[in-house]
Amino acid sequence: MARAGRxxxxxxxxHRHHRRRGHAERRLPGPVPDHPxxxxxAACDQAIAASIAAGSKNFPGTEVEPxxxxxxxxxxxxxAAFQQDRWNDGxxxxxxxxxxxxxxxxxxxxxxxxxxxxxxxxxxxxxxxFSRTSDPW
Numbered sequence: 001m002a003r004a005g006r007x008x009x010x011x012x013x014x015h016r017h018h019r020r021r022g023h024a025e026r027r028l029p030g031p032v033p034d035h036p037x038x039x040x041x042a043a044c045d046q047a048i049a050a051s052i053a054a055g056s057k058n059f060p061g062t063e064v065e066p067x068x069x070x071x072x073x074x075x076x077x078x079x080a081a082f083q084q085d086r087w088n089d090g091x092x093x094x095x096x097x098x099x100x101x102x103x104x105x106x107x108x109x110x111x112x113x114x115x116x117x118x119x120x121x122x123x124x125x126x127x128x129x130f131s132r133t134s135d136p137w
Contacts, residue, residue, distance in 0.1 A: 044119035081136035091132030
């Protein structure tokens with residue numbers, strides 16, 4: 001099965017899909033909140049500018065390679081993670097985490113977002129101090 005987000009940058013920008021191993025791709029039933037990173041910090045804007053200067057193209061507002069987990073004791077409680085603001089040549093500005101308490105009919109940003117990249121707030125020397133992230137699983 002092809003991985004979501006690979007080779008589908010412009011045509012599917014902003015589409016939200018749910019995938020499980022062995023199952024066909026399908027859209028999540030409710031809209032997922034966007035969390036684009038440009039403008040969130042000077043360090044993030046500098047990292048984005050450096051990639052653009054090197055010839056990369058960023059797609060702010062895109063969410064790709066989503067992964068959804070359901071609470072085994074409450075199937076209406078879902079947690080999802082996806083790449084936010086995908087780059088044409090691989091990776092994203094960060095990973096965004098969202099949750100639903102109604103089986104995916106509505107979603108909200110998680111109250112805490114991990115810092116896996118500069119755009120997510122990782123500082124020099126931190127384990128997540130990377131220009132880009134990938135694969136939320």
